[in-house]
Amino acid sequence: MQLSLGPVLYNWAPERWRDFYFRVADEAPVDVVSVGEIVCSKRSPFFAEHLPEVIERLQRSGKQVLLGSLILVSLRRERRQTEELCAIDGAMVEVNDLTCLKSIEGRPHAIGPFVNIYNEASAAFHVRQGAARICLPPELPVSSAAVIAAALPEAVIEMFAFGRVPLAISARCYHARLHKLSKDNCRFVCEKDPDGLALKTLDRQDFLTINGVQTLSHACTNLIGDIENLREAGIGSLRLSPQDCDMVEVAKAFRDMLDGRRDAEDAGGRLSELYPGVAFANGFLRGQPGFSLARA
Amino acid sequence: MELICPAGTPAALRSAIEAGADAVYCGFNDETNARNFPGLNFSRDELRKGIALAHGRGKRILVAINTFPRAASVALWRRAVDDAVAAGADALIVADIGLMDYVARQHPDQRLHVSVQAAAANPDAIAFYVETFGARRVVLPRVLRVSEIAEITRETTCETEVFVFGGLCVMAEGRCSLSSYATGKSPNMQGVCSPASHVAYEETAKGTTSRLGGFTINRFAPREAAGYPTLCKGRFSTALGDGYIFEDPVSLDATTLLKGLQAAGVAALKIEGRQRGRAYIESVVRHFRRALDTLEDGSEADIASLKPFTEGQSSTLGAYRKTWR
Numbered sequence: 001m002q003l004s005l006g007p008v009l010y011n012w013a014p015e016r017w018r019d020f021y022f023r024v025a026d027e028a029p030v031d032v033v034s035v036g037e038i039v040c041s042k043r044s045p046f047f048a049e050h051l052p053e054v055i056e057r058l059q060r061s062g063k064q065v066l067l068g069s070l071i072l073v074s075l076r077r078e079r080r081q082t083e084e085l086c087a088i089d090g091a092m093v094e095v096n097d098l099t100c101l102k103s104i105e106g107r108p109h110a111i112g113p114f115v116n117i118y119n120e121a122s123a124a125f126h127v128r129q130g131a132a133r134i135c136l137p138p139e140l141p142v143s144s145a146a147v148i149a150a151a152l153p154e155a156v157i158e159m160f161a162f163g164r165v166p167l168a169i170s171a172r173c174y175h176a177r178l179h180k181l182s183k184d185n186c187r188f189v190c191e192k193d194p195d196g197l198a199l200k201t202l203d204r205q206d207f208l209t210i211n212g213v214q215t216l217s218h219a220c221t222n223l224i225g226d227i228e229n230l231r232e233a234g235i236g237s238l239r240l241s242p243q244d245c246d247m248v249e250v251a252k253a254f255r256d257m258l259d260g261r262r263d264a265e266d267a268g269g270r271l272s273e274l275y276p277g278v279a280f281a282n283g284f285l286r287g288q289p290g291f292s293l294a295r296a
Numbered sequence: 297m298e299l300i301c302p303a304g305t306p307a308a309l310r311s312a313i314e315a316g317a318d319a320v321y322c323g324f325n326d327e328t329n330a331r332n333f334p335g336l337n338f339s340r341d342e343l344r345k346g347i348a349l350a351h352g353r354g355k356r357i358l359v360a361i362n363t364f365p366r367a368a369s370v371a372l373w374r375r376a377v378d379d380a381v382a383a384g385a386d387a388l389i390v391a392d393i394g395l396m397d398y399v400a401r402q403h404p405d406q407r408l409h410v411s412v413q414a415a416a417a418n419p420d421a422i423a424f425y426v427e428t429f430g431a432r433r434v435v436l437p438r439v440l441r442v443s444e445i446a447e448i449t450r451e452t453t454c455e456t457e458v459f460v461f462g463g464l465c466v467m468a469e470g471r472c473s474l475s476s477y478a479t480g481k482s483p484n485m486q487g488v489c490s491p492a493s494h495v496a497y498e499e500t501a502k503g504t505t506s507r508l509g510g511f512t513i514n515r516f517a518p519r520e521a522a523g524y525p526t527l528c529k530g531r532f533s534t535a536l537g538d539g540y541i542f543e544d545p546v547s548l549d550a551t552t553l554l555k556g557l558q559a560a561g562v563a564a565l566k567i568e569g570r571q572r573g574r575a576y577i578e579s580v581v582r583h584f585r586r587a588l589d590t591l592e593d594g595s596e597a598d599i600a601s602l603k604p605f606t607e608g609q610s611s612t613l614g615a616y617r618k619t620w621r
């Protein structure tokens with residue numbers, strides 16, 4: 001089974017972002033790395049400067065690089081960015097919005113977790129269009145994933161296995177709104193929260209995480225105890241979504257688990273050390289509420 | 297501009313037509329549509345009769361088959377498509393790409409509308425649906441400004457349809473798993489958002505607390521009206537303050553924007569609310585019929601307030617106004 005690293009969803013400082021990928025290139029036991037700013041088009045210019053260097057370094061270390069496309073494309077500038085992304089040679093695009101499909105039809109590409117693929121017929125459509133990899137929507141239960149994987153042995157089917165779950169995208173920026181700013185003059189206040197801004201209920205229950213125009217879960221998906229189940233379902237790749245913790249060590253814990261060097265309890269304990277104070281969840285896998293955690 | 301009205305029951309369908317709808321949209325009573333609520337929606341027989349009634353009055357019926365088929369159960373959704381076509385539906389409103397592919401292959405002459413759940417938010421995405429499946433109309437997400445709607449409509453070869461009244465999604469539709477995170481039930485999979493089965497109210501001396509799936513969504517003072525706990529319209533807490541973080545409990549009302557939408561080239565206006573009762577349908581449809589008629593003949597509108605029918609008795613122009621974002 002492959003390990004893939006999803007794109008950084010938060011607004012990290014550009015140098016930190018670059019250094020994160022340099023370390024991933026050198027040390028992280030992942031096979032695939034998806035890069036690029038996919039949440040907010042206003043942030044993109046900050047990372048664009050480092051992107052060629054990051055891609056080169058990752059590819060030189062033998063990792064397959066995917067170029068993530070913007071999740072919500074509505075402005076002219078965003079359409080242009082998306083078109084330019086699709087024109088880049090040397091790396092596959094990871095499609096996060098169907099806006100890309102016309103430009104890359106027939107060329108091999110990946111489908112990211114923001115495209116709605118809930119069944120084998122939709123997955124087959126995308127594979128006919130050239131999709132070689134599909135990361136399924138995080139809310140999809142493994143029973144559905146197994147049907148899709150069985151129907152499409154030619155594609156690598158991936159599931160979202162670690163990280164806070166992206167749950168919604170909006171045209172409205174909640175970071176800006178909370179700071180009483182407009183989206184157009186947001187002063188990039190989301191950079192203050194490299195692991196997102198915690199949203200609790202009025203009873204102070206942990207609930208959600210705000211990341212600009214995106215809303216994520218508070219709980220961190222963790223499927224390390226479900227690997228057998230995922231293998232049986234024919235899942236070919238596990239996605240690790242970067243959080244503000246040591247992602248290289250997170251990847252190593254998953255790799256150890258996949259290679260039989262750690263058992264589920266040991267690997268789970270290691271993840272709790274690496275990302276302390278955040279509840280783990282795997283409810284979506286079983287068709288249960290996403291925040292819930294069930295043992296296999 | 298065509299006025300498209302919701303109907304969750306045959307009685308509501310009749311009311312909508314009598315109140316002035318040009319077209320009515322409805323769905324089958326199962327998980328194939330995005331308002332899959334108990335006691336709501338149409339049997340095959342009811343749909344056939346509804347279509348006969350509408351066609352007799354020169355009106356159209358659009359059938360929403362706009363959830364995402366469950367793996368290994370795709371046949372259920374395909375049967376819904378086949379049955380709606382056989383019943384004489386004027387258009388199918390579809391969100392799933394595999395199901396659109398099925399419609400285009402099996403029923404190439406059937407008029408296909410791209411559901412708002414498909415989240416086609418720009419001309420490139422829309423062109424993909426038009427060129428690949430022959431889509432004739434796209435229902436635009438509620439995240440766009442009127443100027444953006446105009447630009448999209450100009451650049452798009454199919455018709456555009458926009459929401460003008462009712463529940464307002466603040467997140468991009470068809471791309472939201474907030475409800476399933478809290479309850480296990482999602483709009484995309486089960487056709488429900490913040491389902492009543494997972495709602496609880498707790499009354500104390502301090503007031504009423506509303507919960508969804510165990511999470512507190514709002515708290516109301518003793519004399520404050522306790523609204524329904526739709527997840528994204530709740531009051532929450534952050535380090536920067538408490539309140540309606542995503543959106544106030546408001547409904548969309550674009551009555552004052554009709555002229556702008558007409559100038560933007562929009563083909564159809566849609567009223568949300570297949571889950572709503574006949575009183576809502578009658579009043580809201582009549583209101584928009586009058587507003588559209590006065591728009592056509594250029595007279596000044598004297599339009600009754602729709603306040604009683606809005607969530608929290610207040611309304612917004614939503615993303616249509618520039619400052620919303």
